[in-house]
Amino acid sequence: KISGNPAARNAKDSQGEYSTHNDNSSGQEWILDAYRALEPGNYLQEFTSQNVRPDGRPFSASRPITVLQSTFTRNSYGSAMVTLGGNSNSDNNDGGSTTTTTTRVIAACTLLVGHPSPSTPNEGDIDVTLTASPLSGPRFDVMGRENGDISAGNYGVMKDGGGGNQQPLPGNLPNVVSSTHANNSTNTTPSPTDTKEIESWIRRTLRSSRFINPTELGIEHGVSAWRIRISIHILNHEGNVWDAALLCACAALADLRLPMVEIDRGVVKIVKNESGEQNAAKKGKVQRRKGRSLTLGPLPVPLTIAILPNNDNENTSNKNTLLVDPTHLEEDVAFGNTVTVVCNANEEIVEFHKKGSGSRLSMEQVAAVACMGFGRAKELEKLVLGR
């Protein structure tokens, strides 16, 4: 039987071994880590059966979002960094443990000048590239692909708050290892993060949401137009990269400021020093376009929800558990069954798609998800665009 004393240092655990963790933690935390890594489904269920999640959020709460714009001013014309989660130290005066389940994504806009298509002679284009690297998480390889093997992953490790207070353990921990939880064998399609899929989704969502007006990207009618390349990189993947990436792309576009250009016999040159040299440009056939920001339509705000099958027998009215803004652990346990809805502040659904093969979504859940999306859209429109 595992003792309930959290401060038992250097105590032998149930396997007769000393904890190999650092001295401040007891054997219990070591066992918790192993449990989380080996049986993520059952580990998560310990929490969901009590209506919480491992990081303490209720099911319908998303992590706090931080958007920082103009992060890369030297090499790009618009950039942003979005953080989902993240500690704000002021919140932890009561000594609750701080978690490292923060997803962090950066995006930067670079510009190219190209030739518009004949059918849309005054429109530019947006290109989206999403990259990941081993920096993003332990399961990523150098090509940016994630390994789908769940057992190779490490999830957000719970760290001590300053004072060594730890989260209360579930009361029935000794019973957990021996009890048999029903193991779902239906939703077994792995769903590691595929950057190409997310790129495609971001690109078409940006287009259909009318967030930016492509006719603003024209330079010279039928001859040249801007092509914005948004490069997004996942700095830390702790779940819900979809939301973070789309938000980051939008924030970078909001931050984008097209530079002033000179058009000299069809060649477009970017003018570095906008204020000076007004008179020099007047001579000859050199035209200028002023630098400007883009006028933005309604912000497309995504909301991703992981769908877990509900194994509890008491709660059969609702077959699924919906976890808003899932962490990486929750995404894996859900085997990629998620529903993403992109809404804007005009109460329109820009995009709705449900992924994953193991779960079904009912009409009430669709409506509920959409309503949550509308609420979030209004909040975030204020946060990102300030209106």
Next chain:
Amino acid sequence: RPAQPSNQNAASVQPTEHYHPPKTSTMSSPYPRPQKQRAPTTLRPLSAELSSLSRSDGSASLVVGNTHVLCAVHGPMAPRISRWEKYDTGVVSVAFSRGLMANSGGGGSASASNNDAVAGDNDMTMTTTTANNTLQSHMKSVPVPPPPGLGATERELEYFLRDALSSCILLEKYPRCVIQVVIQVVQADGSVLGSAVNCAVLALMDAGVAMRGLPVAATCCVVMNNYYAVVEKNEKESKKDNAATIWLDPTAEEESGEGHAIVVVVTDMASSSSQENEGADAGGGIITSFTFGAPLSLKGLLSSVESTTQSSAAMVAFMRLAIEQKVQREVQTLWS
């Protein structure tokens, strides 16, 4: 007679009559479809041919109006890349090929290649939005209809198909195997993604892969009523009339219209037949769904999902017909 070519076993199903599902109260249709003879709830003529390819384990060719999709299934077989292999379950791998922008001939034949816009080195195309937004011009075919999925790359569509098919295949029966599904779009005239799913299901049935359910896709086009009201009457206040017009099984012309949203919903029809008394939530819910096009309201989304269940019923009846003909043909061949 083993020497007979496999084309003998090809079972082709003649086009069915137009199917008219019962009208529900949520579907209002003040706006007619561009093709006047077609009611909003009419599906296009369907025709299918099974086992048309001799080298694959299963194949199907589905023609929906002018959209023609071909699907081949190989498997269960050993995966070529060991990364795909899972020790306890099978894996579905989908390859989706759109071909050379195969668009239907109707409505302008400007070559597809001029969609390669600015400094292009990828396969992305720009949506051709009509600059003129008046009611008269929105339904004119744009010179180059946008590709199926409106800009979604093949990768996203492949994942969509993989999810839809994996939900209903008994993958536990095929550990360490891969079931490879190859889709080729021969001609695209709207509802390509939905037809691809249905074609894949037919091919899987033709191959004899064990399935626990029947994923059926239905596509519909949602036209928001207040979109045109604002355009026509030029009112300052938004009417907030969120009712929507739903057109089932849209053509490419309808899909590419300005302000149109396309919803593709895959539901499991096998479970719905046993739950007929459950009421509105028949089918056990949505397996996967996909939207593209303009933004739509919540009401539009919900009505479109509802109407797709009706269209799926017609599709299931058609699939049953196709398989019955194939089985009868095979019985005749074997025992004659």
